[in-house]
Amino acid sequence: MNNNFFEVKNVSFKAGGQNKVNNVSFSIENEGDIVCLLGPSGIGKTTILRSIAGLEKIETGSIQLKGKTLSSNKTNIEPEDRNISLSFQENCLFPHYTVEKNIYLGAERKNSNKKKKINIKKTIKLLNIGKILDHYPHQISAGEAQRVSLARSLASQPDLLLLDEPLSNVDQSFKEEIQVQLKQILKDLKITTIIVTHDSYEAFYLGNKCGIILNKQLKQFDDPYNVYHFPNSVEVVNFLNRGILIPAKVTGENSLENKDLGTIKGNFIKYYPKGTNVKLLLQPEDLEHDDKSNLKLEVVDRKFRGTNFIYTLKTNSNLLIPVFVHSHHMHQHEVDEKFGIKRPINIDHIVCF
Amino acid sequence: MFKKFNIWYTSSFIISFIVAIPILTVFTSFFEDTSNYFEILKQTFLAEYIFNSFILLIGVLLLTFIIGTGCAYLVSFYQFPGVNFFKWALILSFAVPPYIYAYSLTAFFENYGTAFTILKHLFGEANYNSSIPKFDGMFGAILSLSFSLFSYVYILTRASFYYQSQSLIDLGKNLGFSKTKSFFSIILPSARPAIVAGLSLVAMETLSDFGAVSFFGINTLTTGIYNAWTGFDDLAFANQLSFYLLIFILAIFILENYSRKKARYHSQTKGGFKQKEKTKLNKSNSFWAFAACFVVLFFSFIFPLSQMLYWTIIFPKNFFDLKIFDLFTNTIYLVLLSSSALIIFSFITNYGNRVSRSKLLNILTTFSISGYAIPGVILAVAFITFIAWFDNTVISFFELKSIKKLFIGSILGLVLVYFIRFYSLACNGIKSGYEKINRSIDESAYLIGYSKLKTFLNIHVSYLRNSILLIGMLISLEVVRELPITLILRPFNFETFATTAYIYASQDLLEAAAVPSLCLIMIASFFILLTSKYILRDNSE
Numbered sequence: 001m002n003n004n005f006f007e008v009k010n011v012s013f014k015a016g017g018q019n020k021v022n023n024v025s026f027s028i029e030n031e032g033d034i035v036c037l038l039g040p041s042g043i044g045k046t047t048i049l050r051s052i053a054g055l056e057k058i059e060t061g062s063i064q065l066k067g068k069t070l071s072s073n074k075t076n077i078e079p080e081d082r083n084i085s086l087s088f089q090e091n092c093l094f095p096h097y098t099v100e101k102n103i104y105l106g107a108e109r110k111n112s113n114k115k116k117k118i119n120i121k122k123t124i125k126l127l128n129i130g131k132i133l134d135h136y137p138h139q140i141s142a143g144e145a146q147r148v149s150l151a152r153s154l155a156s157q158p159d160l161l162l163l164d165e166p167l168s169n170v171d172q173s174f175k176e177e178i179q180v181q182l183k184q185i186l187k188d189l190k191i192t193t194i195i196v197t198h199d200s201y202e203a204f205y206l207g208n209k210c211g212i213i214l215n216k217q218l219k220q221f222d223d224p225y226n227v228y229h230f231p232n233s234v235e236v237v238n239f240l241n242r243g244i245l246i247p248a249k250v251t252g253e254n255s256l257e258n259k260d261l262g263t264i265k266g267n268f269i270k271y272y273p274k275g276t277n278v279k280l281l282l283q284p285e286d287l288e289h290d291d292k293s294n295l296k297l298e299v300v301d302r303k304f305r306g307t308n309f310i311y312t313l314k315t316n317s318n319l320l321i322p323v324f325v326h327s328h329h330m331h332q333h334e335v336d337e338k339f340g341i342k343r344p345i346n347i348d349h350i351v352c353f
Numbered sequence: 354m355f356k357k358f359n360i361w362y363t364s365s366f367i368i369s370f371i372v373a374i375p376i377l378t379v380f381t382s383f384f385e386d387t388s389n390y391f392e393i394l395k396q397t398f399l400a401e402y403i404f405n406s407f408i409l410l411i412g413v414l415l416l417t418f419i420i421g422t423g424c425a426y427l428v429s430f431y432q433f434p435g436v437n438f439f440k441w442a443l444i445l446s447f448a449v450p451p452y453i454y455a456y457s458l459t460a461f462f463e464n465y466g467t468a469f470t471i472l473k474h475l476f477g478e479a480n481y482n483s484s485i486p487k488f489d490g491m492f493g494a495i496l497s498l499s500f501s502l503f504s505y506v507y508i509l510t511r512a513s514f515y516y517q518s519q520s521l522i523d524l525g526k527n528l529g530f531s532k533t534k535s536f537f538s539i540i541l542p543s544a545r546p547a548i549v550a551g552l553s554l555v556a557m558e559t560l561s562d563f564g565a566v567s568f569f570g571i572n573t574l575t576t577g578i579y580n581a582w583t584g585f586d587d588l589a590f591a592n593q594l595s596f597y598l599l600i601f602i603l604a605i606f607i608l609e610n611y612s613r614k615k616a617r618y619h620s621q622t623k624g625g626f627k628q629k630e631k632t633k634l635n636k637s638n639s640f641w642a643f644a645a646c647f648v649v650l651f652f653s654f655i656f657p658l659s660q661m662l663y664w665t666i667i668f669p670k671n672f673f674d675l676k677i678f679d680l681f682t683n684t685i686y687l688v689l690l691s692s693s694a695l696i697i698f699s700f701i702t703n704y705g706n707r708v709s710r711s712k713l714l715n716i717l718t719t720f721s722i723s724g725y726a727i728p729g730v731i732l733a734v735a736f737i738t739f740i741a742w743f744d745n746t747v748i749s750f751f752e753l754k755s756i757k758k759l760f761i762g763s764i765l766g767l768v769l770v771y772f773i774r775f776y777s778l779a780c781n782g783i784k785s786g787y788e789k790i791n792r793s794i795d796e797s798a799y800l801i802g803y804s805k806l807k808t809f810l811n812i813h814v815s816y817l818r819n820s821i822l823l824i825g826m827l828i829s830l831e832v833v834r835e836l837p838i839t840l841i842l843r844p845f846n847f848e849t850f851a852t853t854a855y856i857y858a859s860q861d862l863l864e865a866a867a868v869p870s871l872c873l874i875m876i877a878s879f880f881i882l883l884t885s886k887y888i889l890r891d892n893s894e
Contacts, residue, residue, distance in 0.1 A: 055796050079799040086800050092793035096816040109802040149797075156801050 004064075005031045005192055006160060011061035011071075013047045019216065020044030023061075026211055026221045032190035034183070036207030036224075038200055040239065043213050045196040046089070049162045052194065053086040054079035065160055083109070085158035089165040091145040093137040099148050100133040106155035118157050118189055126181045127151050128174070142169040147178070154185065161186070161193040167202065179205055200240060204228060212236050230269055231281070234353050243283035245353065246319055250276045256350065260315035262295065266347035278352035284310060284322040290342035297321070297341060299333045313339055361805065365705025366714055368698045372721035372776050378735040379727060385589035394581075394590075398572055402594070406560060406573045409494060413559045414552055416499035421506025422548060424649055426536070429514035432631040433639035439646040440511075441885040446653035447504045448877035450834040452564025453854060453870045454497040457657035458488045459568075460664065460863050467660060490569055497565045500653040502558050506551035513547035514540070561728030563837045568858060575728055579837070582734045591734055658874055664867035671865045675853070680869060684833055684849045684876065690764070691771040692828040695779035696821055698772070703783045704809050707795070722777035729774055733841040736770050737761055767842045774838060775831050779824050786820035787813070826884040833877050850876070 004027040013021045021044040028035055039045050050056045052063055054070065054077060062072040065084070070077045085106070093102045107120060124130050127147040132140050140148070146169045153161055166182075167175050183206055186193050197203050203210050204224035211221040214235045220227055231237045237245065248256040248264065250272045256264045264280065272278055297313035300320065304327065311323045311333065323341070333339050427433075428440045449457075461467040464482040472481045488496055525535035541548075566573050574594050581591040634642055665672055706714055727735075740760045748756055760766035790813065798808040814821075836851045843852060850873040857866035 050796075053796075053800055055799075079796065080802050080804055083802075084800065086796070088793045088797065090791070090793065092791060092797045094794060094797070094812060094816070095790075106801050152797075152801070 004029055005033070005066060007062075007064045008048075008052070009062050009064070011051070011058050011063060013044055013051050013056070013058065015044070015047040015050070015056055020047040021213055021218065022216050024048065024218045025061075026209075026218060028192055028194075028209075031192050032187060033208045034186060034193045034195065034206055035209045035211065036195045036197060036203035037211045037213060038197060038203045038239075039213035041198060044216065045213055046164055048213075049086055049164050049194065049196055052160070053084050053162055054082050055086075083159045084162060085153040085156045085160075086162040087146075087149045087153040087164060087166055089146075089168060091137060091142065091149070093145055093148055093152075095137050097136075098133065099129065099135050099137070099140065102137070102148055103133075103151045103155050106152035107157075109156040109158075118154055118185075120151070120155050123151050123154050123185065126185065127178065143171060143174075146170060150182075154189075154191070157189065157191065159192065161191050163193060163195045165197055166195060168197075168199075175202075182206070200228075212239060214239055229349060230351060234279070237281055237353075243281050243286070244319070244321060245279040246282050246321070248278055248280040248352070250274055250278060250352075256280060256352075260297075260317050260319060261341070261345055262343060264345045264347060264350070266350040268350045268352070270352065272352060281351040281353070282321060282347075284324040286347045287321070287323045287345060288342040289323065289325045289340065291340045293340035293342050295341045295343050296338040299335050299337050299339050302333070302335065311339060313341075359709065359805075361701070361705040362709040362711060362714060365702040365709070366717065368702050369714065369717040369721045372773050373717060375732055375735040375739055375770070375773055376721065376723060376727060378739045379592050379731055394577070398577070402572055402574050402577045405491070405571055406575075408491060409498070409566070409571070409573060410556060410559055412491070412495035413498045413502065413555060416495060417503040417506050417555045418548070418552060420499065420503040420649055421551060422510050422541070422544075424503075424646060425507050425511035425514055426540070427642050427646060429511055430540075430632060431638075431642055432633040433642040435643055435646070436631075439650065442650050443507055443646065443653070444504050444885060445650070445878055445881055446501060447830060447881055448874045449501050449654060449657045450564065450836070450851070450873070450877075451494075451497045451501040451558075451562055452568055452836060452858070453661070453873065454501045454657050455493060455565040455568045456854070456858050456863050456866055456870060457660040458493055458497055460867075461656070461660055462486060462488050467663060491571055494566050494569045494571055497569075498555075498559050498562060501565075502555045503649075503653065505554040505558075506548060509547040509551040510544050513544040557725065561730070563728070563730055564855060575730060578728065578734075579730050582730070591731060658871070661867045661871040661874065664864045665871050668864045668867070671868050674865075675868050677868070677872060680848060680850050680853060680872070681876075683847060684851075684873075687764075687768065687771070687839075687849065688829040688832045690768045691775070691832050692825045694768060694772055695775060695828050696783070696825055699776065699779035699783045699824075700809075700814070700821075702780060703787050704813065707787060707792075708805060718780065722780050725774065725777035727774075729770075729835065729837040730841070732770055732774050733838045736766065736773070736842070740766070762842065762844050764844060764847070767839065767844070770838050770842055771832055771835065774835075775828050778827060778831065782820060782824035782827070783817065786817040790816060823884050826880045830877055830880045830884075833873060833880070 006028040008027070009025050011024050012019060013024065026035070037045050037048065047056060051058050051071065057076060058071045059073055062075075063070045065082070069075050070082055070084075093099070094105070097105065103120060103124065107118075124133070127150060129144060129147050129151060132144055132148075137145060137148075146166065150163070150166055153163070167178060170178060179202060185191075195203070195206055204227075207224055209221060210224045210227045212219045212227060220232045220236050222230075222232075227236070228240065228242065231240060234245065237243065246258055246261075248258045250268075251257045251263070252274060254265055254267060256278070258264060258280070297315055299311055300314045301312040303310045303312075306327065308327050309325045309332070311325060313321045313323060315321060323339070424439070424443050428436055428443070459466070462485055464485075466485075468485050469481050472485075473479070522535065522539070525539045530538060560573075561575055562573075563575050563579060567576050567579070578591045578594045581587045581594060702718055706718055740757060744755050744757050748754075760769070794812065795808055798812050799805075803811065833849075834851060836855055839849055839852050840855065843849070848856075850869040853869040854866040854873065857863070857869070
């Protein structure tokens with residue numbers, strides 16, 4: 001018998017008769033943990049949440065919460081009996097009730113086994129929806145509706161909270177503030193949560209664990225740090241879009257050689273015999289700018305991203321390499337100019353495929 | 354979780370099946386042998402029945418199209434004195450059933466009728482009869498049906514015009530179109546589905562009308578059906594005739610669909626709707642717009658109402674002779690029973706369809722709502738036939754007590770056939786309300802711990818309360834006006850305003866028919882006034 005708080009075991013998720021995600025297994029060890037599922041649109045993330053909530057059936061595997069099987073090919077507990085709350089991406093507020101009534105309907109759920117009760121007024125304040133309590137859903141914006149839906153889900157204090165793109169309609173300026181507060185509430189109330197998002201920053205910030213769903217599979221399920229720094233497949237690298245894969249040859253225990261960049265040093269996360277041809281993951285922060293360096297690459301594009309620039313540099317073999325440079329850096333380079341890269345190149349951990 | 358055979362599925366299935374039985378009876382008896390009457394009729398009047406029905410249909414469709422879209426255009430696009438009054442007043446014509454309109458028309462223009470009396474008072478004694486036009490026969494029937502039914506076209510077209518985006522109108526201006534060209538190239542085509550929907554309802558009502566055509570003595574398929582059953586007791590032939598009716602209706606739908614090809618009449622834009630600004634008319638145009646709307650209102654509502662009122666006043670004896678209280682309670686009793694049964698059971702079937710997502714149930718429900726297309730006469734006859742067959746076979750086989758008395762000539766039977774006839778109205782009304790409720794609303798309710806029953810009662814019923822009110826009122830309106838079913842299936846000595854008016858009129862006692870007709874118009878007007886806000890859809894949910 002396992003001691004996981006929540007567990008999905010070998011489940012294939014279906015929607016509308018079509019297989020969406022196959023053979024998924026992951027677990028949440030502790031109550032109060034937050035898991036984020038990342039993946040491109042239409043990949044089946046919402047289907048996973050709907051199946052966990054009991055709105056879709058599963059035919060293989062099992063879903064368990066607190067040791068109790070919720071779904072399997074034999075068991076299927078009704079959604080209203082699961083004590084799982086799902087906050088939908090689209091507006092699903094009861095249109096004929098005010099915002100306040102909508103939120104308090106969530107609190108009607110009989111789940112008094114929770115030790116710590118949610119303070120609904122505080123939640124309303126935190127989500128900045130106090131001024132619209134007497135409004136009806138059609139009178140509020142999409143972002144406000146999403147926050148009200150979130151408040152309603154929180155008010156029901158479920159055993160498992162499922163959030164489908166909870167902040168996708170929230171203004172960028174307000175998003176980070178809500179993320180901080182949301183994380184705090186979830187931790188305080190020990191509400192175990194699965195969040196579906198396509199925003200990797202949101203996932204990395206909120207999640208204790210992150211799952212990457214690609215090509216109908218859960219490709220990686222790990223700590224956010226590991227997902228970012230130690231992606232386990234080329235697909236994950238491409239999805240996170242955090243770097244490029246360049247050809248290199250293993251030249252020693254801690255070194256590789258690329259014909260354009262020369263020697264690259266660092267710690268391999270996986271053993272490769274000397275002489276092996278690999279694809280090295282080169283992330284924008286791996287290279288350092290140095291105008292005095294004799295390794296000069298041509299600037300083909302420069303994007304201003306506030307705190308930094310992202311230069312795209314072209315090597316002699318026509319590889320396009322992204323490099324971060326702090327935006328306070330005095331030496332700004334225009335397109336077609338040469339850009340120096342510090343040598344030797346040192347990468348903390350070397351990820352190869 | 355959506356177990357197909359739950360309580361919702363089962364009850365929905367049973368309700369839809371019961372509604373479908375008489376409809377199935379109509380279909381099956383189509384293949385039965387007919388009596389000799391068919392041969393006699395085929396050689397004599399059948400061609401006339403079809404010809405008359407066709408002429409009636411064309412005439413009514415043409416007139417309702419002109420009146421309905423014309424009025425809808427004026428009140429939707431122009432600002433002139435009284436426009437807000439006409440907007441809702443024009444739907445009052447619903448309160449006047451075609452047969453009552455027919456009585457008024459005849460009473461006013463007949464020899465020594467109301468028109469004669471007015472002329473005599475104004476200009477003294479003379480023989481005015483020869484110079485007063487006579488609106489009887491086919492022309493009278495077309496006028497009666499058109500002025501009574503044009504509201505279907507008016508309401509649906511006005512709603513379509515109302516939701517036509519200003520952007521569309523601006524587009525016409527941008528392209529340099531004149532107002533006339535904009536109307537024919539942009540406004541009218543984009544309202545086409547609504548106009549067709551309105552005309553389809555008019556077509557069904559026209560082809561199944563019994564009261565007005567029988568009053569004017571026109572032989573149509575509907576009167577033929579009635580005669581086949583009452584005169585020759587030949588249901589199979591009655592049904593074959595009703596099939597011709599359905600073919601008429603089907604042909605209209607096919608023609609419209611074919612001519613529409615792949616054109617679409619709405620765009621799926623989010624937030625692209627821009628409220629129209631009405632054009633303010635100058636003085637002379639305002640007068641003409643006002644006059645046009647007033648003429649329609651006058652002829653469709655004020656004229657029949659005044660005629661009935663006039664007779665009620667000049668023949669007060671009829672008023673006191675009539676047991677108005679009894680007729681009122683009988684009518685309201687039927688209204689309450691039918692509308693509550695229809696609303697409750699339609700709600701159950703809609704919710705059953707929603708939660709079970711069963712294709713079979715969906716097909717059965719769709720089939721069962723086709724009762725609206727079958728004339729009331731046919732439904733009543735089919736119902737009697739089915740009960741008689743069931744009693745003679747199943748009940749007799751088990752040696753149980755006969756059920757004929759329970760269903761034929763009883764309130765239960767009457768309400769049951771009303772139920773079948775108006776089921777589509779209730780079912781579709783609630784369905785369209787349900788379509789506004791996203792499925793994720795149900796799911797949200799389940800996820801905050803609501804059971805299906807609690808979701809149904811606390812979320813759906815409370816959300817759809819306005820729709821329920823509207824549907825209740827529309828059913829009431831239909832029941833108050835309904836004639837052939839009530840005439841055939843009512844219990845002995847049980848009369849409503851509609852049957853009383855018909856009986857007097859069929860005995861040529863039009864003055865006596867005025868009081869029940871007036872009462873009927875007033876009750877129907879009351880229901881219309883209560884629902885006008887929702888019918889006009891300016892403040893729809």
